[in-house]
Amino acid sequence: MALTISCPNCGKRNGYEFRYGGEDKGPRPAEEGLTPQSWCDYVHMNNCVAGIQKEWWCHKNGCGAWFTIFRNTLTNLEVEEPEAKL
Amino acid sequence: MNRLTKLPTLRIDPSENRSLQYKGQTYQGVAGDTVATALYANGVRVFARSLKYHRPRGLYSLDGECSNTCMQVDDIPNVRTENTLLKNGMQVKDQNVKGSAEFDWMGFMDKLDCLMPAGFYYRTMHKPASLWPIAMKQVRNAAGLGKIAPDFRMKGDYTEIYPRAAVCVIGGGAAGMTAALAAAESGLRVVLLDARPWLGGCFDYRVSAYDQEKALYQRARELAKAVEATPNIRVFKHTAVVGVYNNNLITAFQVGGESDSFNERYLEIRATSVVVATGCIERPLLFENNERPGIMQVGCAHRLARTYGLLPGNQAVFSIGHDLGLEAAADLFDLGLQIACVADIRADGQDPQLLLALTKRNIPFLRGWVACEAHGSRQVEKVTLSTIDGSAKRQFGCDLLVASAGLTPITGPLTLAQAKLKYDMHTGYFLPVDLPAKTHIAGRLTGLQHALAIEASGRLAGLNAAADCGFDTAKSAAEAGQQLNALPGPERGTRLVSAPVKGRKSFICFDEDTTLKNIKQAIEMGFDVPELIKRFTSAGTGPGQGGIPGHNLPLLVSEYQARTGAKPIPTTVRPPLVPTFIATYAGANHDMCKRTPLHDLQKKAGGVFRRMGVWRRARYFSEDFSCREEILNVRNNVGLLDASTLGKFRIHGPDALKALQRVYVSNMAKVAEGRVKYSAMCNDDGCVIDDGVVVKLAENDYYFTTSTGRAGETVEWIRFHTRYDGWDFHLVNLTDAMGVINISGPNACKVLAKVADTDLANEAFPFSSYREFTIRKKIPVRAMRLGFVGELSYELHADASYMPALWQIIEEAGQEFGIRNFGVEAQNVLRLEKCHIILGQESEQRTNLLDLGLGFLWHRNKPDAKTVGAVALRQTEKDPGRFRLVGFKMEDPQRPPRDGSIIVDQRIRGYVCTARKSFTLNESVGLALVDAELAALGTRLEIFEDECNGKRLDARIVPMPFYDPQGERMKM
Amino acid sequence: MFGRFKPLWGKKPQLKSSYDAVIIGGGLHGLATAYFLAKEHGMNNIAILEKRYIGFGGAGRNTAIVRANQRTQENVPLYKEALDLWPILTKELDYNLMFNNCGNLNLMHSEAAMNTARMNVCTAQFHGIKSHLLDAKQLKELEPAINISPDITYPIHGAMFHPPGGVVRHDAVVWGLAKGAARYGVHIHQQTEATAIHTKNGKITGVDTNRGRIHTPRVLVSAGGYSAGMINKMLGIRLPISVLTIQAMVTQPLKPVLNHVVSSGMYHAYANQTLKGEIATGAHMDPWPNYTTLTTAHYIKHQAEALSDFLPFLRGVKFMRTWAGLADMTPDMAPIIDGNDPIDGFYMNCGWGYFGFKSCTATGRYLAKFMAGGQCPDMLKPFTLRRYEKHRLMGETAALVSYSADN
Incomplete structure (x- = not known):
């Protein structure tokens, strides 16, 4: 495996320059009305998709940006954004 | 033995002698010989004994697919002598023998095969249970081929290079060379790799006709000459590919020749396109x-x-x-x-x-x-x-x-690149059915045998590879394709694996002594997938891996399962494709670690350094690791500490405050200019991940510090937690750009006053405030009055380049007061006496802000900031079942428990984070994390230390801090 | 001496339309649970569904190290029981699991690390388990191959020595448990993939497979790295799991030279010599979730650099084979073992990361008790999924973990 990630600033680079930042879970929820369950769900729970997922990456040893990409967890290859299912 | 010295195909130089030592004798070979060919020339036929049965083994393939000619060379075990070039003076020994390879006392093992059917060790030697430890010892001694000494040290140079290539061609035979030449036509950078010390592949030694004029070997040399004359083809000979990873990352290693500066060197090649033209090896006959x-x-x-x-x-x-x-x-x-x-x-x-x-x-x-x-x-x-x-x-x-039995293609690089292989009935090969992106194949591995067809396929692959790199080669590729189609295609191959035998001594895997019969036994026992048979019988798991059994095993299995209609399934191939020295993989083995700008000065002052995270820091300044003198000098006089490893950051821009409110638990809007604010960052479980101070430089412009260990993650942490917000702020990591000196002790002010161009009086620069001034009219510093060690103390932040000068100025000014260095351990004890925590020492992964008694830092009325950790803190603040940080005194003032000792009653109730003999207090004190129900003042704690033999140490929970509870000394 | 060779885990059984319990995943945990359900609870109408072949996943990809020197009292007793079970199971299954209790050495590279290790040592000693701290000199005497020179990246200050630990032949455990389970009537269905889990009114009713439907009131998912994705897909229950690849490798076989399992947290590496003489070594995880089980160029090089430092004789030895498996990591490096919550009859045993081998047998045994009686044994209670919403992480790791975004 030799992961490469496309940084919006620096282009396609060696995956070891990046830090993985988790599945895309959306913005932080408002604090009001959060239960321990719903908060835990936001913080800890993952979909663990075997296939394409949207995820966050940080170009740690580069420009430092956080950005999202799509990646296939079955091949560990970056992929184009899948077309939205209608 | 007489050499055939006149052949035009020779790759040896018979005029140059080389010699080696074997069995106490000197054997003569010639330049270009491998160790094994030199021994063969001297009549040696048995090179080694096999693993299990100690059967004699000899030269079988010359390409190192099995351990038959593995010997010990210059104290290195398992050297494949058949493809290791002979160097003068090599010391060669046989392996896995009692006696010699020729006369091995263990040879009788060969008669005991009926006692050792497939997987016999799983079903024997465990009854009675007392037998196993004895048997295990025997098994260990019998197993293993080569011998190496625990104090062995590898000699020589092992380096690494990382070439970039547009096209990487694996295999320097006729197909590979034509592919390289074709790809190079577009001016692309081409790298060509071949495992043998010369280019030529299967043409190299053959005198059959290539065409009317030339023999195959002549054609090979002609192509090689053309390749070497092409400036944009870089040739690596004697270079075995060991790994192929996705996105066309190829790893290999090159064996250095007599004139090279390296013994071996590791190559990592990132290529746009890859041509695999590795050819074939022979399929063994059983x-x-x-x-x-x-x-x-x-x-x-x-x-x-x-x-x-x-x-x-x-x-x-x-x-x-x-x-x-x-x-x-x-x-x-x-x-x-x-x-x-x-x-x-x-x-x-x-x-x-x-x-x-x-x-x-x-x-x-x-x-x-x-x-x-x-x-x-x-x-x-x-x-x-x-x-x-x-x-x-x-x-x-x-x-x-x-x-x-026939030929089998070398598909290892393709399998590693995730190509799916399928059995092809015509060629009898496992051939790729879908190739990974930008990967091409050529030559004999596709089943071609006709010399012109081999070259045509190489040319086509090379042109296609150039197309991958953005060149329009469509026209020439179409021509090459037509040319290839006009030539003879893949030839019919054979399927037979074994002669008509029972197979008791027919070996499918030489390295592991696995016979045909063993395979049948495994299948009878229910191991019906080649991968499982491999595991159960060990076939293909020896030094040569799948080299010998790789192709035959799937064929055999499908043959036995003929009635189920099973198709042969290839066995797994794993990197490295060729066993590779750890020295080679390690290469230069750089140790990357950071030194502070004061490193050399500290070293000169007798600092004893330790690696802490990415840094080396002075932990002690004498061989007295209790640091008594260093500590007392701070308490009674003045000491100097290099704190440059602290994380240092500036955040500024319109949304800087918002970002700080997000990650710090305190109300950062309340940070006043000229003041220093201590606060903490939590994660979303409320667990403390960092603490430090924040200084407001101007509106939406802050300077803040983090703990040493956290400096590397801070920028990404803050950006991560604001990633959806689109806020506008700049965050600059100044950790390496600036250094920090801490001057602490009752005389600190006197020392600093001598050199600082500012008023240091308590009213002008009080405790917990921040000032900017110069030292000796030259060096600008950012100064904070802090009290981590519990004394009057200044932290001076300055540009890294000023640090040595600043240090020397202060040291000189402090001489009359007896200023001296103190290290990280002295600081540890000093702050322990003040009960100031160090994260990672007084906390573990699950420790939250409230557990540490730092709840006062948390500003709970800023829900709009969505502060990281706030939700969890709210959810846990009523939870009675958590740990709590407490301070304790030992009943015996001379006997602190060792850090990491546990606190127990009937079960474990907590642990000692840090405990030391306090020279200042003449007590033994410590900090511990204990169950909250034991956290009340006065509670007796039983401490269980390692090797205590049941004798527990007694302690009592006391108020914190232990030293100067009113904090007067920091403010004096 | 050996007679005819019979299938080790019986003839291939027919898939029945109903079982008392269905276990998804033919790895160590599934096989052990099935074995103990049948042997100790008389439940022998059980099916194990294995998509590929038994031992395909983590069971066949680990480096077979066993030990009972974990950090917390919630974990140590479970691992101790497992350690004690190896000789017993060897006898019970009449299969040589090849337990080599050579002892484990965890290298420590600073004073601070020695102190951190002391907590493990004290916890072990408090539970009557042998474990000691050694200084560098004692360490060198015990294992002469170790380099205690100060001139390496992470100089060695000492070690945590855990004599009862060692190595068990992992494949033998898979096959032995399969043999044992089959003997009690458990059906092992290989090449059988579970495709759906059915519930009704909050209760488990059945499992769909690629070979047909099974009615059952109990399902255990113990599919290693595949568990979390499967549980989410089939039941909509999300877990705090990141599935990473972890790599290991072996060198060419050598005569005995390394006598303990040697590991180092700083170097992210362990090494031990197998009975076959290979040095088995590994530990690195690529910190991005994936299901590829692919190895990397980055890692084999890193491993070589690490070994060159602390076991420098290995520079003259060759790597022969490297592979990867899946490690389903939880935020606190402790597994999730739970049942009947929120679905009656649904059990899960996952999140074992890279340490699922060591305690598989004991866990299987307690889980069998759980599944047979419906009540969670005390030993397993700390491993409940709900600990995360209570912000009660387990404490198996002192340091923050790096694979989670939130650290």
Whole structure:
């Protein structure tokens, strides 16, 4: 495996320059009305998709940006954004 | 032995001698010899003994697919002598023998095979239970091939390079060379790799005609010359590919020649496109005693003569399944080998020219015959041939049996690149059905045998690879394709694995002594997938990995499962494709670690350094690791600490405050200019991940510090937690750009006053405030009055380049007060006396802000900030079942518990984070995390230290801090 | 001596339309649970569904190290029981699991690390388990191959020595448990993939497979790295799991030279010599979730650099084979073992990361008790999924973990 990630600033680079930042879970929820369950769900729970997922990456040893990409967890290859299912 | 010194195909230089030591004698070889060919030239036929049965083993393939010629060379075990170039003075020893390779006292093991069926060790030696430890010792001693000393140190240079290539061609045979030339036509940067020390592949040693004018070997040299003359092709010879990873990352290692500066070097090549033209190896033929010394593959026998000038034997029998076998027979006959018989497992399909050549030489030829047993104890003496169905048999005397079932492509690089292989009935090869992106194949590995077709396929692949790199090669590729189609296509191959035998001594894997019979046994026991059979019988898990059994095992398994209609499934191939020295992979092995700007000064001052995270820091300044003098000097006088490893950051921009409010638990809007605010960051479980101070430089412009260990993650942490917000702020990591000096002790102000261009009076620069001024009118510093060690103390932040000067100025100014360095351990004790925490020491992963008693830092009324950790803190603040940080005093003031000791009653109730003998207080004190219900003042704690033999230490929970509870000393 | 060779785990059984319990995943945990359900609770109408072949996943990809020197009292007793079970199971299954209790050495590279290790040592000693701290000199005497020179990246200060630990032949455990389970009537269905889990009114009713439907009131998912994705897909229950690849490798076989399992947290590496003589070594995880089980160029090089430092004789030895498996990591490096919550009859045993081998047998045994009686045994209670919403992480790791975004 030799992961490469496309940084919006620096282009396609060696995956070891990046830090993985988790599945895309959306913005932080408002604090009001959060239960321990719903908060835990936001913080800890993952979909663990075997296939394409949207995820966050940080170009740690580069420009430092956080950005999202799509990646296939079955091949560990970056992929184009899948077309939205209608 | 007499060398054939006049052959034009030789890759040795018979005029240059090389010698080696083996069994106390000096053996002569020549330049270009491998260790094994030199020994062979001196009549050595048995090179090693096999793992389990101690069977004699000899030269079989010359390309190192098995451990047959593994020996110890210069104290290095398991060296494949058949492809290790001979260097003068090499010390060679045989392995896995009691006695010698020729006469091994353990040879009797070969008779005990019926006691060792497949997986026998799982079913024996465990009854009675007391037997196992003894048996295990025997097993350990019997297993393992080579021997290495625990204090062995590898000599020589091992380096690494990382070339970039547009096109990487794996394999420097005719196909690979044409591919490289074709790709290079577009001006692309091409890298060509070949495992052998020369280019040429299977043309290199063959004298058959390439065309009207040239022999194959001449064509190979012509191509090699063209390749070497092309400036944009970089050739790496003697370079074995070991790994292929996705996105076309290729790893390999090159063996240095006599004039190279390195012994071996590791290569990592990121290529846009890859051409795999690795060719074929021979598929071993299985029959009784198929690995006796004197039995070798066609290429081995042929190359021994043509490449190394060694006629492999006197009287030979051939049992082959491929035209290369017929070609070799005719050629070796011409070089002086007597051939008793050539048996071909194919009933038809031979090249008529080659049959004619055999007839011309009166070499007897049998169609549909195969070797079924080799005779002779240490070396082959006689061979029984039989028809494929076993109905007729004949015997021939010989000292050489050239045996091979057919060819099999070297698909390792493709498998590693995730190509799916499928069994092809025509060629009998496992061939890729879908290639990974930007990967091409060419040459013999596709089944082609015709010389022109091999080259045409190489040209096509090279042009396609250039197209991957953005060049329009469509037209020339179409031409090359047409040319290829007009030439003979892939040739029919053979399927036969084994002669008609029971298989008790027919070895499918030489390294592991796995026989045909073992495979049958495993299948009977329910291991029905090749991968499981491999695991159960060990076949293909030895030093040569799948080299010998890789192709035959799936064929055999599918043959046994014929009734289920199972198709052969290839076994897994894993990197490295060729076993590789750890020294080679390690390369230069750089140790990357950071030094503070004061490193050299601290070293000179007697600092004892320790690695802490990415840094080296001075932990002690004397051999007294209790640091008594360093500590007392801070308490009573003044000390100097290098705190440059602290994380240092500036955040500024319109949304800087918002970002701080997000990650710090305190209300950062309340940070006043000129003041220092201590606060903490939590994660979303409320657990503390960092603490430090924040200073407001201007509106939406802040300077803040983090703990040493957290400096590397801070920028990404803040950006991560604001990633959806689109806020506008800049965050600059100043950790390496600035250094920090901490001056602490009652005389700190006096020292600093001598050099600072500012008023340091308590009113002008009070505790917990921030000032900017210069030192000696030159050095600008950012100064904070803090009290981590509990004394009057200044933290001076300055540009890294000023640090040595600043340090020396202060040291000089402090001389009259007896200023001295203190290290990280003294600081640790000093702050312990003040009960100031160090994260990671007084906290673990699950410790939250409230557990540490730092709840006062948390500003709960900023829900709009969505502060990281706030939700969890709210959810846990009423939870009574958590740990709590407490301070304790030991009943025995002279006996602190060691850090990490546990606090117990009937069960474990907590642990000691830090405890020390306090010279200041003449007490033993410490901090511990304990169950909240034990956290009340006055509670007695029982401390269980390692090796305490049940005797527990007594402590009592006391108020914190232990030293200067009113904090007067920091403010004086 | 050996007689005829019979299938080790019986003839291939027919898939029945109903079982008392269905276990998804033919790895160590599934096999052990099935074995103990049948042997100790008389439940022998059980099916194990294995998509590929038994032992395909983590069971066949680990480096077989066993030990009982974990950090917390919630974990140590479970691992101790497992350690004690190896000789017993060897006898019970009549299969040589090849337990080599050579002892484990955890290298420590600073004073601070020695102190951190002391907590493990004290916890072990408190539970009556042998474990000691050694200084560098004692360490060198015990294992002469270790380099205690100060001139390496992470100089060695000492070690945590855990004599009862060692190595068990992992494949033998798979096959032995399969043999044992089959003997009690458990059906092992290989090449059988579970495709759906059915519930009704909050209760488990059945499992769909690629070979047909099974009615059952109990399902255990113990599919290693594949568990979390499967549980989410089939039941909509999300877990705090990141599935990473972890790599290991072996060298060419050598005569005995390394006598303990040697590991180092700083170097992210462990090494031990197998009975076959290979040095088995590994530990690195690529910190991005994936299901590829692919190895990397980055890692084999890193491993070589690490070994060159602390076991420098290995520079003259060759790597022969490297592979990867899946490690389903939880935020606190402790597994999730739970049942009947929120679905009656649904059990899960996952999140074992890279340490699922060591305690598989004991866990299987307690889980069998759980599944047979419906009540969670005390030993397993700390491993409940709900600990995360209570912000009660387990404490198996002192340091923050790096594979989670939230650290």
